């Protein structure tokens with residue numbers, strides 16, 4: 533779609549689109565309303581993605597986008613004023629962003645907006661330094677808290693939780709449909725999905741997955757007769773779960789209930805993640821236990837597989853025990869962090885032109 537955008541807005545939006553989103557869905561569109569005015573359309577995938585419970589994962593991503601917009605604006609000597617338009621549908625949020633002139637320099641995090649990247653492969657186990665931990669804790673807005681799981685015994689505990697959680701992820705048909713649609717096969721980069729080379733399995737397992745994922749019956753048979761879920765669970769969950777400096781959980785000031793709670797949490801998540809990048813650290817989100825746990829706590833149906841539904845009860849109990857007294861209702865993000873070589877493959881982004889809309893259209 534052809535649309536003349538002032539250069540400064542083009543630069544801000546072009547940087548902001550590097551915000552992270554679940555499965556690289558980029559659930560945002562930009563409507564340019566003036567030289568200093570953009571309306572962000574915040575969409576979600578709850579109707580077909582089991583992980584996007586009530587659109588919360590997308591709302592976290594839209595929050596990350598807003599934070600990235602605000603940081604990008606400082607590079608243009610502008611301050612972003614962000615206001616969500618009330619009473620719009622939850623699955624089509626409208627957020628007005630107006631830019632005011634601002635003195636002062638650019639936010640230093642601007643330099644890592646594009647460099648920040650998820651690392652799904654094993655990381656170094658070198659512990660975080662005191663300075664890194666402090667920088668990450670300071671990155672969070674008032675009231676937000678991080679909890680670390682660093683010693684080997686604690687990493688082992690989280691790795692086992694992820695390993696067991698992956699049994700659910702890899703054996704329910706509802707997740708199969710999602711995985712099938714978000715992986716781009718034979719790719720090192722992907723503009724709108726996750727390239728298979730960034731998933732974190734070895735080439736042989738990737739080939740097996742590609743073959744099996746062509747048809748749910750193949751997966752079901754492999755899982756039943758050949759322990760087909762074991763190689764990916766070991767490679768994607770158990771080993772990386774040990775091979776990192778630390779796991780962490782991010783907790784909001786209070787139980788998350790509203791769309792705005794999730795947008796604020798997404799902003800905090802992105803400041804944390806960008807700060808990690810500025811400290812030379814990689815992060816991988818570990819969100820599916822957080823999501824399955826919420827399904828359980830809210831007694832929501834999410835799968836036709838009875839065994840999996842039963843497993844989430846145990847998962848939720850273990851997650852709650854890990855938080856040692858802090859309410860799971862405050863938990864919105866979980867991940868691992870560490871240093872090491874950069875990933876060779878990554879998700880890139882849709883070109884800005886594809887993200888521009890006029891009026892209320894979504895495409």
Ligand SMILES: Cc1cc2nc3c(=O)[nH]c(=O)nc-3n(C[C@H](O)[C@H](O)[C@H](O)COP(=O)(O)O)c2cc1C
Pocket residue numbers: 550551552553554555556557589590592593596648649650652725726816817818819820878879880
């Ligand atoms: C809310 C949210 C949830 C995510 N959950 C996971 C996850 O559970 N596992 C994972 O490996 N990556 C997860 N990601 C990372 C995205 O897949 C990743 O950010 C996206 O593909 C873009 O890639 P990039 O971050 O490398 O630029 C999540 C990201 C966000 C924002």
